[in-house]
Amino acid sequence: MKVLILGVNGFIGSHLVDRIMQDTDWEVYGLDLGTHKVSDHLTNPRFHFVEGDVTISKEWIEYHIKKCDVVLPLVAIATPKVYVTDPLRVFELDFEENLRVVRQCVKYKKRVVFPSTSEVYGMCPDAEFDEYESPLVTGPIPMNRWIYSTSKQLLDRVIWAYGFQQGLKFTLFRPFNWMGPKLDSLNTAKEGSSRLVTQFSWNLFNGEPLQLVDRGTARRCFIDVADAMDGLMSILRNEGGKADGQIFNIGNPANDFSVREIAEQMIAIWKDHPFRIERGIPEGRMVEVGSGDFYGKGYQDVARRTPSIKRMQSTFGFDPKVSMKDSLKKAIDFFVEEHKALEKVVETEN
Numbered sequence: 001m002k003v004l005i006l007g008v009n010g011f012i013g014s015h016l017v018d019r020i021m022q023d024t025d026w027e028v029y030g031l032d033l034g035t036h037k038v039s040d041h042l043t044n045p046r047f048h049f050v051e052g053d054v055t056i057s058k059e060w061i062e063y064h065i066k067k068c069d070v071v072l073p074l075v076a077i078a079t080p081k082v083y084v085t086d087p088l089r090v091f092e093l094d095f096e097e098n099l100r101v102v103r104q105c106v107k108y109k110k111r112v113v114f115p116s117t118s119e120v121y122g123m124c125p126d127a128e129f130d131e132y133e134s135p136l137v138t139g140p141i142p143m144n145r146w147i148y149s150t151s152k153q154l155l156d157r158v159i160w161a162y163g164f165q166q167g168l169k170f171t172l173f174r175p176f177n178w179m180g181p182k183l184d185s186l187n188t189a190k191e192g193s194s195r196l197v198t199q200f201s202w203n204l205f206n207g208e209p210l211q212l213v214d215r216g217t218a219r220r221c222f223i224d225v226a227d228a229m230d231g232l233m234s235i236l237r238n239e240g241g242k243a244d245g246q247i248f249n250i251g252n253p254a255n256d257f258s259v260r261e262i263a264e265q266m267i268a269i270w271k272d273h274p275f276r277i278e279r280g281i282p283e284g285r286m287v288e289v290g291s292g293d294f295y296g297k298g299y300q301d302v303a304r305r306t307p308s309i310k311r312m313q314s315t316f317g318f319d320p321k322v323s324m325k326d327s328l329k330k331a332i333d334f335f336v337e338e339h340k341a342l343e344k345v346v347e348t349e350n
């Protein structure tokens with residue numbers, strides 16, 4: 001199978017390439033702005049990488065859609081801080097650029113596996129969000145946060161309609177707070193705009209307090225990226241065509257915690273971490289901060305977000321196993337290694 005991955009150097013793309021190279025004989029054609037997350041595979045003859053920007057490398061993309069069997073358009077901004085500060089960029093990249101790719105998949109009759117998002121459920125009141133039953137609930141227009149949710153929702157609906165009216169072969173998958181190594185860059189953490197676990201790791205490292213937005217009562221279910229990849233790989237394998245025309249939540253309802261509980265767990269891991277002790281970095285602590293101060297005016301939070309994974313379980317026997325604690329430990333260890341590697345670079349440069 002020939003797989004085209006746009007945004008191959010991102011969090012999902014890079015983990016997917018690891019798995020494809022390890023577990024299959026598939027060929028991957030990948031485009032991205034950089035290579036730092038996929039550098040292990042650059043010499044692998046089954047990995048064909050091109051450096052480029054989806055908004056510019058349009059001919060390359062069209063040619064490779066024609067050439068490949070399945071297309072994953074993974075390029076998107078998926079960081080709440082940016083939804084609030086630069087909603088137009090989110091719309092242009094997440095919606096407009098991907099619509100073009102989807103239309104080419106229709107034109108060349110290629111299968112598209114599209115990353116929808118748990119954000120489409122928004123403030124849904126259901127205890128567990130169901131792909132085929134739950135209402136999708138977003139906030140008023142001045143709340144910029146919802147630009148991401150609604151951009152993705154409209155693309156979900158367009159893809160669904162192309163399937164319904166013109167026979168497009170597709171699968172929509174919805175990540176529920178995937179976490180693990182390579183999630184966000186250190187730079188975004190530095191400026192305070194990365195996602196929860198990266199942001200808290202950065203704060204711990206720098207002896208800064210973990211900031212609990214609106215008292216840290218919001219709840220999320222986190223899934224380790226290794227478990228999430230099991231799910232995504234079964235969708236890509238698509239045995240018996242079971243993923244065709246379907247929507248799947250990929251998350252771990254067993255890891256349901258409040259932001260405050262996550263902060264407490266991370267502080268506990270950090271307290272005994274050899275790196276912290278060796279460097280004499282202070283133990284972690286928390287402060288409360290209002291969402292208006294932290295994110296700016298157009299932010300509105302999702303109080304609870306629990307996936308129903310019945311469909312993944314019954315279709316593919318999906319069974320996420322990694323506990324929150326183990327996943328957090330891995331995330332912090334990765335951060336330590338990344339930090340040490342960076343220090344080495346600085347030493348060599350000096």
Ligand code: UDP
Binds near residue numbers: 195197200214216259
């Ligand atoms: N959050 C927080 N402190 C931070 C970063 C995030 O309290 O430093 C909260 C945020 O308000 C939300 C939750 O953590 O309630 C998860 O945020 P994340 O950025 O991971 O993305 P989301 O799950 O909302 O898409």
